[in-house]
Amino acid sequence: MCATTSTNFAANIQQFFELCEDTATFLHEKQKKMRFYFVIREIMVIFALEIERQLIIELHFSTEKWNLICYS
Numbered sequence: 001m002c003a004t005t006s007t008n009f010a011a012n013i014q015q016f017f018e019l020c021e022d023t024a025t026f027l028h029e030k031q032k033k034m035r036f037y038f039v040i041r042e043i044m045v046i047f048a049l050e051i052e053r054q055l056i057i058e059l060h061f062s063t064e065k066w067n068l069i070c071y072s
Helices: 002-070
Strands: none
Touching: none
C-alpha cells in the first residue's frame, strides 16, 4: 500500500512539474508576443506623429502661400 501511494505521489509531483513547465513556457511565449506588439505599437505611434507633423507643416506653408496670393 505504501509503495503504491508513494508511486502515485511521485507521479502527481511529476505531472505538477510538467504542468508548471508548460505554464512557464506559455507565459514566456505570451510575454514575447506582448513585447512584439508593444514595439509595433510604438512604431505606429512614431509614424502617426511624423505624418501629423508633415501635414501641419504642409498646411502651414499652403496657408502662407494662400495669404501671399490673396493679400498681396
